[in-house]
Amino acid sequence: MLIEFEKEYMDKYWKLQRAQWYNYFEDENYNLSEIDADIYDTVKLFNKEIELIDRKSKIASLLIKKDLVDKNPLVSEVRNRIDNFDNYSDNISDDIKADRYQYKLALSYKMKDDVKKLMKARNDLSKQMEFDSYPELVLITEEIDLVNLVHSLNEFLESNLPKAKEIIKKYNIKWETWFSDLSRIGVTKNQYDPIELVDQLLKTFGFDEIKEKIQISFMEKGYAGCAAELSPNDIRIVIEPINSLDNLRTLFHEMGHAILYSLNKEEGIYKILPPSQDEAMAVVIEYIATMLLNFNETDREKIFEIITLEYTRCAISSLYEFDLWQNPEQAEELYIKHYSKLGIKINNPSMWASDTFRSIDSVYVHNYVIGAMLAEKVFTYLKSRNSCDYKEWGDWLIDKIYKDGRKRSFKEKIKVLGDFI
Secondary structure, eight states: OHHHHHHHHHHHHHHHHHHHHHHHHSOOOOOHHHHHHHHHHHHHHHTTTSOOOSHHHHHHHHHHHHHHHHTSHHHHHHHHHHTOGGGTOTTOOHHHHTSHHHHHHHHHHHHHHHHHHHHHHHHHHHHHTTOSSHHHHHHHHTTOOHHHHHHHHHHHHHHHHHHHHHHHHHHTOOSTTHHHHHHHTOBOTTOSOHHHHHHHHHHHHTOGGGGGGEEEEEOOSSOSEEEEEEETTEEEEEEOOOOBHHHHHHHHHHHHHHHHHHTOOOOGGGGSOOHHHHHHHHHHHHHHHHHHSOOOHHHHHHHHHHHHHHHHHHHHHHHHHHHHHHOGGGHHHHHHHHHGGGSSOOOOGGGGGGOGGGTTTOSOTHHHHHHHHHHHHHHHHHHHHHTTOHHHHHHHHIIIIITTTTSSOHHHHTGGGOOOO
16 A cells, blocks of 8 residues: 555656746746645545554655645645735736835735635644644654754744844844845855856765756746756756855755755655755755855855844744744734844734745744754764865765655754754
């Protein structure tokens, strides 16, 4: 039964991976809800049919539980509608669309009812499966302990918030222009060739052989960057043209995903990585690349300022989200309460509804903070263990993290570095 499930599930999983990519980046129009429904039919068919006897059957069971909620048509159709801003952009003027912040604010007002509907559907279905909430479903199926996670998020915030507030003052960063302000921290002026940096990164770790597996495209698509595995050995990155140090940081982040996919030697459902491992290891490579590649010290310092801002914001966002799921009727009040910790004025709290981490990617943003916590630990550990023999660093990453996909839990893989998930 497990073999039959794995084959059927993986065929549909790869179909969805390709369809999402083609819709986002190649202007196709695949019906994602239809593919989701096919996956839902599969997990519904095999639910309670998989005998829990080993690690693979456990992973199959976890995937089934998660998809019984997220691929349920009650969830999928609303999620996929929210995922296309064209569904909400009627009667929004071109002037407003030209201003990123004002456009997202206008969208928020139009999307809010659907976002609340999506949250309720996810929560109701999770409770029907005897989970306390949708966040509990997500964390259990991804093998993360909520108490450890919240404790770690608060520790990270306590350590980094004072630094972030100083950086915000230094660059006069505003909430409304947060992302463009990050780009303003460092303009590259073409002094760094992104492809040369990618080559240097792969060569440093001895990962040269995976270069041919990874296709990188630079284009304006409304995304800072995205990496995906469309099928085994078909790994693609789309990233904005490199005009800032933040663009470079994003490039290293997406390369972190691509390296992870390329060096995962497993097949079948072990190939599907939990978001904690996927996102965290992207942040780890982002951090290590900044430390090891040939940047001048001023630019390196600026990249780490951007990293501090981004993941402090993500920590706040994670804690806001956990609060939000418990008190959805207080969304705006909680938005101001949490984000005001940055020491900047928070206007227009209705913005919460157009944040993808409140809708299509719910209970996800904490994974970036796991990565930020892990990155320095990995760097320090490998430095003390192997000094400057970076190919030994690469061998450790392959052996301990990359090669066996989800055959071992991410928590087990990183236990030598601490218990924070």
